[in-house]
Amino acid sequence: MPIQTRRSEDGRTLTIKIEGRFDFSTHQAFRDAYEHGDQEVKGYVVDLSDTTYLDSSALGMLLLLRDYAGGDNASILIENCNSDVRRILAISNFEQLFAIR
Amino acid sequence: MEDAQSGNQPLRILIADDSDSDRLILQAMLRRLGHEVVEAANGGEAVERFRHASPQIVLLDAVMPGMDGMEAARQIKALAGERLVPLIFLTSLSDADALARCLEAGGDDFLTKPYNRVIIEAKINAFNRMRLMHETLSHQRDLIHEQHRKLTEEQEVAKRVFENVAHTGCLDAGSIRYHASPMSIFNGDILFACPRPDGGIQILIGDFTGHGLPAAIGAMPVAEIFYGMTSKGFSASDVLREINQKLKRILPAGMFCCAALIQADFALNQVQVWNGGLPDGWIIRGDGERLAMPSAHLPLGVLDSHRFDAAMAILQTSPGDTLMFMTDGVLEAASADGDMFGDAGVSAALQGRRDGQTPFEAVIDRLCEFSGGRLEQDDLTLVTLQMAEGGALEGLSDRLQLSALEGPAEWRCTYEIRDRTLGQFSPLPLLLHICMEVPGLRRRSGEIYTLLSELYTNALEHGILGLPSEWKATAEGFGRYYEERERRLNDISEHYIRFSLTHTMTDYGGRLVVVCEDSGHGFDYHQHRQPSGSGHGYAGRGLMLLHRLAGPLTFRERGNHVEIVYDWHFSEAGKTDDAAVHKPGVSHE
Numbered sequence: 001m002p003i004q005t006r007r008s009e010d011g012r013t014l015t016i017k018i019e020g021r022f023d024f025s026t027h028q029a030f031r032d033a034y035e036h037g038d039q040e041v042k043g044y045v046v047d048l049s050d051t052t053y054l055d056s057s058a059l060g061m062l063l064l065l066r067d068y069a070g071g072d073n074a075s076i077l078i079e080n081c082n083s084d085v086r087r088i089l090a091i092s093n094f095e096q097l098f099a100i101r
Numbered sequence: 102m103e104d105a106q107s108g109n110q111p112l113r114i115l116i117a118d119d120s121d122s123d124r125l126i127l128q129a130m131l132r133r134l135g136h137e138v139v140e141a142a143n144g145g146e147a148v149e150r151f152r153h154a155s156p157q158i159v160l161l162d163a164v165m166p167g168m169d170g171m172e173a174a175r176q177i178k179a180l181a182g183e184r185l186v187p188l189i190f191l192t193s194l195s196d197a198d199a200l201a202r203c204l205e206a207g208g209d210d211f212l213t214k215p216y217n218r219v220i221i222e223a224k225i226n227a228f229n230r231m232r233l234m235h236e237t238l239s240h241q242r243d244l245i246h247e248q249h250r251k252l253t254e255e256q257e258v259a260k261r262v263f264e265n266v267a268h269t270g271c272l273d274a275g276s277i278r279y280h281a282s283p284m285s286i287f288n289g290d291i292l293f294a295c296p297r298p299d300g301g302i303q304i305l306i307g308d309f310t311g312h313g314l315p316a317a318i319g320a321m322p323v324a325e326i327f328y329g330m331t332s333k334g335f336s337a338s339d340v341l342r343e344i345n346q347k348l349k350r351i352l353p354a355g356m357f358c359c360a361a362l363i364q365a366d367f368a369l370n371q372v373q374v375w376n377g378g379l380p381d382g383w384i385i386r387g388d389g390e391r392l393a394m395p396s397a398h399l400p401l402g403v404l405d406s407h408r409f410d411a412a413m414a415i416l417q418t419s420p421g422d423t424l425m426f427m428t429d430g431v432l433e434a435a436s437a438d439g440d441m442f443g444d445a446g447v448s449a450a451l452q453g454r455r456d457g458q459t460p461f462e463a464v465i466d467r468l469c470e471f472s473g474g475r476l477e478q479d480d481l482t483l484v485t486l487q488m489a490e491g492g493a494l495e496g497l498s499d500r501l502q503l504s505a506l507e508g509p510a511e512w513r514c515t516y517e518i519r520d521r522t523l524g525q526f527s528p529l530p531l532l533l534h535i536c537m538e539v540p541g542l543r544r545r546s547g548e549i550y551t552l553l554s555e556l557y558t559n560a561l562e563h564g565i566l567g568l569p570s571e572w573k574a575t576a577e578g579f580g581r582y583y584e585e586r587e588r589r590l591n592d593i594s595e596h597y598i599r600f601s602l603t604h605t606m607t608d609y610g611g612r613l614v615v616v617c618e619d620s621g622h623g624f625d626y627h628q629h630r631q632p633s634g635s636g637h638g639y640a641g642r643g644l645m646l647l648h649r650l651a652g653p654l655t656f657r658e659r660g661n662h663v664e665i666v667y668d669w670h671f672s673e674a675g676k677t678d679d680a681a682v683h684k685p686g687v688s689h690e
Binding site for chain 1: 308310311354355356357359377378379380395396397398399400403429
């Protein structure tokens with residue numbers, strides 16, 4: 001399974017972990033990962049530690065998550081990016097929209 | 102279409118057997134199963150019957166006088182072409198080689214004599230199922246072919262419509278080199294170039310997320326806004342704000358456009374660059390030195406207009422400098438081994454540029470080499486612009502839409518902008534628009550725009566903001582100048598710039614008088630007798646331009662009141678050459 005989700009103990013944070021390529025082929029799975037979450041979830045962590053590649057449709061999916069999570073009020077942390085992935089996020093200046101660690 | 106599930110429908114079956122008795126037995130069995138039977142007594146007859154009766158299944162005796170079953174099988178299979186007509190050999194042969202030859206000749210199976218009714222029925226049903234499945238597949242394949250053909254045709258038409266809206270503008274100008282894949286609109290890449298009224302040029306290169314129709318649809322309004330606003334003289338920032346707002350509104354969340362907008366001003370040898378999400382752009386100096394222009398913004402269509410940042414990076418250039426921008430298809434171009442071209446590929450190409458090779462050629466050549474010449478298949482766009490002395494583009498005025506109306510001849514208007522608005526809004530497109538209502542001035546839109554723009558910049562930057570033009574003589578000062586400009590713009594209060602335009606008809610044509618006043622301290626215009634042609638500073642060049650374009654500049658009061666008289670002739674209204682009626686000179690009152 002290329003996408004795994006995990007809830008924090010208090011149930012308020014949902015961690016979505018993507019393995020391998022994060023591109024259009026993971027579109028549905030990525031959406032399913034957060035859309036079926038319940039109301040308790042207040043924050044999201046996108047764990048890219050095992051993500052090897054990220055393309056522009058993945059950037060689009062991150063924007064969709066941001067929209068879903070409340071737009072400007074969304075709390076989303078993108079973490080553990082490798083250098084290629086970090087570079088793509090930097091070119092698109094996504095640090096203006098997401099906390100990237 | 103026939104029902105593939107039914108194995109019991111009546112079929113037309115051809116039987117070829119030279120033995121009358123065997124044929125009779127088989128025929129009777131098949132008739133009892135409800136099938137229609139066509140008979141032949143030898144190979145030649147079988148082929149003939151097949152041709153006319155088009156049976157769905159053929160039962161063929163292997164050994165017949167005249168044309169034998171093998172040859173008949175070959176001819177029947179050839180006639181059937183793409184159709185699957187199951188061909189079953191009737192044989193009493195038991196020699197394996199002979200049986201194999203039957204299959205080589207095109208047979209699908211055997212029935213051994215004497216006949217068993219149950220086996221015959223089962224085989225016929227099995228082959229009929231196979232036949233129907235083949236028919237279904239062929240039908241679906243044809244359907245797919247047809248749909249694909251239609252789609253390609255529609256895309257061709259869509260492409261023509263698209264090209265009328267999103268034409269390539271002035272990409273064919275000599276200073277521009279570009280590579281874009283032929284069907285690029287359907288891969289989401291865009292590349293537009295449009296001359297500005299002042300002789301400069303704006304280039305927009307971009308890459309929509311996603312492919313196909315959604316990307317192409319998004320590109321249409323971008324093209325409309327870009328061409329419409331650029332040709333009216335709107336600044337790059339204004340164009341960007343408008344495009345961003347439009348895309349934010351029409352695109353679904355998650356779809357956006359990585360883009361770079363380049364505004365080149367040839368007269369000032371200056372470029373303004375905005376990069377949102379594209380790979381590093383480059384300035385390649387005449388001496389080979391390179392300067393990166395990295396992405397500094399979010400892509401277009403992501404942020405609301407109140408958060409969108411349209412600030413341009415301003416860079417000074419020299420004639421011979423080349424600007425280069427690309428979509429990420431260039432970096433993602435893959436070699437046969439699956440390696441990516443990457444930033445390293447671009448750098449290496451530019452680094453290893455041979456004498457006489459342009460940066461464009463260097464990157465394209467290396468890219469071709471790297472990807473094994475498969476450039477055409479990739480979704481990549483690359484564009485370079487070479488800076489040249491003075492303006493490079495002619496004939497914009499021909500593109501301006503002429504109104505069918507006569508237009509106003511005698512009029513006067515005053516337009517004043519104050520305080521905060523000075524930093525936020527450029528009055529130039531509006532003023533140009535007013536002037537362009539006069540038919541005689543339309544062919545001169547470039548000159549009028551330059552004239553208004555020089556007066557405005559002079560009044561704002563030197564008159565009100567008090568920025569010394571000497572700063573711009575050095576590279577460090579240049580940066581400081583624009584930082585300071587930005588800072589001071591935010592603090593403007595109690596200031597104004599007022600334009601008064603008066604147009605009257607004369608015996609020979611018309612006269613436009615432009616007065617530009619500002620609330621600044623002015624300057625000692627008596628010191629400024631004759632602007633030198635080789636002036637390095639901005640003011641020197643700005644004033645020189647004004648002199649060349651129009652008549653005498655008249656300074657009044659403290660030097661914060663400038664008047665220009667611009668005459669046009671009926672006889673020249675159709676030409677685009679120099680319109681100056683007065684000889685250059687400065688007069689004082």
